[in-house]
Amino acid sequence: MRWFIEKPASLRITRRGLLKVFGVTVAALAVGAYKVTDLFVHRNRYIKMRQSGQYKDDERVRKTYSLAASQQNPMIKRFYDEFAGQPFGEVSESLLHTKYFRRTG
Amino acid sequence: MQGEIGVRHSIDYDMCINCGQCLINCPFGAIEQMSFLEDVMEKLNGGWTVVAIVAPAVRVAIAEEFGKPPGTLTVARLHAALKKAGFKVYENNFAADQTIMEEGTELIGRVAYWELGLKEIEFEITDSYPGSWRKKVRLELKEFENRPLPQFTSCCPAWVRYAELYYPEILPHISSCKSPQQMAGPTAKTYGALKVWKVSPEKVYTVGVMPCTAKIYEASRPEFNSAWRWLREKGLIPESVPPFRDVDAVLTTRDLAELFRRKGINPLEFSENENPEDFEWYSGGGTIFGTSGGVMEAAMRFAWSVLSGQEPPATSEEWDFVKVRGYTYPRVHASVTIPLKKELRKETGIDEVTLNVCVVNGIGFGGMHIKPVIEEVLAGTSRYHFIEVMTCPGGCLNGGGQPVEPMGTSWIDPVLPLPL
Ligand code: SF4
Ligand code: SF4
Numbered sequence: 001m002r003w004f005i006e007k008p009a010s011l012r013i014t015r016r017g018l019l020k021v022f023g024v025t026v027a028a029l030a031v032g033a034y035k036v037t038d039l040f041v042h043r044n045r046y047i048k049m050r051q052s053g054q055y056k057d058d059e060r061v062r063k064t065y066s067l068a069a070s071q072q073n074p075m076i077k078r079f080y081d082e083f084a085g086q087p088f089g090e091v092s093e094s095l096l097h098t099k100y101f102r103r104t105g
Numbered sequence: 106m107q108g109e110i111g112v113r114h115s116i117d118y119d120m121c122i123n124c125g126q127c128l129i130n131c132p133f134g135a136i137e138q139m140s141f142l143e144d145v146m147e148k149l150n151g152g153w154t155v156v157a158i159v160a161p162a163v164r165v166a167i168a169e170e171f172g173k174p175p176g177t178l179t180v181a182r183l184h185a186a187l188k189k190a191g192f193k194v195y196e197n198n199f200a201a202d203q204t205i206m207e208e209g210t211e212l213i214g215r216v217a218y219w220e221l222g223l224k225e226i227e228f229e230i231t232d233s234y235p236g237s238w239r240k241k242v243r244l245e246l247k248e249f250e251n252r253p254l255p256q257f258t259s260c261c262p263a264w265v266r267y268a269e270l271y272y273p274e275i276l277p278h279i280s281s282c283k284s285p286q287q288m289a290g291p292t293a294k295t296y297g298a299l300k301v302w303k304v305s306p307e308k309v310y311t312v313g314v315m316p317c318t319a320k321i322y323e324a325s326r327p328e329f330n331s332a333w334r335w336l337r338e339k340g341l342i343p344e345s346v347p348p349f350r351d352v353d354a355v356l357t358t359r360d361l362a363e364l365f366r367r368k369g370i371n372p373l374e375f376s377e378n379e380n381p382e383d384f385e386w387y388s389g390g391g392t393i394f395g396t397s398g399g400v401m402e403a404a405m406r407f408a409w410s411v412l413s414g415q416e417p418p419a420t421s422e423e424w425d426f427v428k429v430r431g432y433t434y435p436r437v438h439a440s441v442t443i444p445l446k447k448e449l450r451k452e453t454g455i456d457e458v459t460l461n462v463c464v465v466n467g468i469g470f471g472g473m474h475i476k477p478v479i480e481e482v483l484a485g486t487s488r489y490h491f492i493e494v495m496t497c498p499g500g501c502l503n504g505g506g507q508p509v510e511p512m513g514t515s516w517i518d519p520v521l522p523l524p525l
Binding site (some may be wrong): 002042073076080086092099 | 166273289395498
């Protein structure tokens with residue numbers, strides 16, 4: 001296997017070369033910064049579009065089925081009546097709750 | 106993640122929380138996730154009840170894989186396409202409603218013990234539409250000694266792993282509720298198998314359909330075989346049945362789109378009308394889990410109605426808690442004052458409670474948004490009761506398993522004159 005080990009820049013680049021690298025870097029950073037703000041604007045745009053879809057769905061189930069809150073869900077009522085009893089009951093403790101573990105050394 | 110420019114980078118897997126943000130944001134689109142696609146395709150060929158647990162955020166993004174803009178709502182059509190492919194549908198939004206019932210109750214318990222100094226609390230969860238439904242809840246609060254305030258949400262497995270890795274002291278603050286996916290799995294294999302579908306639990310194969318790469322890791326956590334343990338304990342499956350997972354496989358939104366394509370199914374060709382049945386039912390509170398601030402708002406809808414006894418019509422603005430929505434702010438905080446209903450006024454001796462809440466919308470580079478919140482809690486100066494944490498900015502709808510949006514992610518492509 002061959003490893004890539006980067007030599008210190010000073011061994012490879014002359015002073016003139018360094019100036020060139022510097023110039024190019026500044027140019028790249030300038031373009032990059034422009035591009036990156038652009039990127040965040042774009043990202044926020046599709047996040048907002050998906051979010052508005054999510055709230056449209058909220059509106060839809062409230063309007064069509066009269067379901068604004070979790071306790072109104074007819075299947076939730078069935079689940080607790082036919083099976084789990086009450087939140088934090090014995091079934092819930094076994095199936096719906098958990099414990100966490102320290103993972104540091 | 107580190108590496109020289111132009112040289113292959115490496116990820117330190119012991120430190121990685123599997124959020125997948127590197128994948129959707131990688132400038133070269135070079136990172137790939139593991140996939141259960143082949144396994145699921147095989148199980149669909151017969152002999153199994155294959156259950157798709159569909160996350161809230163999938164419905165606002167999967168249409169992008171079929172040429173529609175982000176945010177195109179795909180619900181009934183998605184259900185129809187899944188059924189065509191051979192799945193049973195278990196809405197993860199239903200599981201989100203389960204989560205709120207449990208996590209909301211937990212929050213009431215923590216506040217009753219730590220703020221009101223009660224030893225036990227009894228309250229009724231009620232709903233009067235279409236018929237009157239009442240559920241009495243009694244909590245012995247002694248056990249809440251080990252559940253301090255503030256309470257943190259637990260539905261984001263990348264956040265849970267972050268806490269386990271970097272801030273184990275905070276763990277007692279995290280809700281003991283499993284995430285919706287991990288509630289759905291064992292419910293499908295117990296209640297679903299035995300009472301709803303009437304099939305043998307060991308023949309149920311559960312598939313999380315998630316916007317998220319951390320959910321793949323979450324499903325594989327060793328403790329998540331609770332259905333198998335419970336069924337054995339109750340003598341409901343033979344001793345000889347080998348252990349099975351609560352959630353057998355996880356497909357990302359991208360994987361599901363690929364499965365549809367391989368089966369020649371286009372979800373957008375189905376109708377957007379349906380009559381939900383069984384686990385397809387969900388509330389508005391359940392569906393907004395997909396966006397930042399959604400878990401908080403759903404919990405506020407529950408707590409407000411349960412504690413105040415108010416039940417306005419579902420379309421009423423009283424159910425909207427707009428001030429807790431994350432949108433694109435990195436961190437949001439708000440106070441919600443709830444007047445108590447008569448029975449609770451008597452039981453507690455106070456007229457109202459105020460809940461201070463905080464929403465962390467993306468933990469930030471190196472945890473930049475979450476760290477100050479945690480430090481405050483550890484220093485004992487936090488004024489919050491409940492804190493929602495989503496690792497991905499915007500919430501799960503911007504998760505690492507979602508369609509990769511050319512408009513904002515793989516940004517090298519649009520800068521290049523020619524495609525690579
Ligand atoms: S962005 Fe997330 S998945 Fe990628 S290396 Fe970092 S922690 Fe891991
Ligand atoms: S915010 Fe949602 S998509 Fe992102 S890591 Fe957490 S659970 Fe997964």
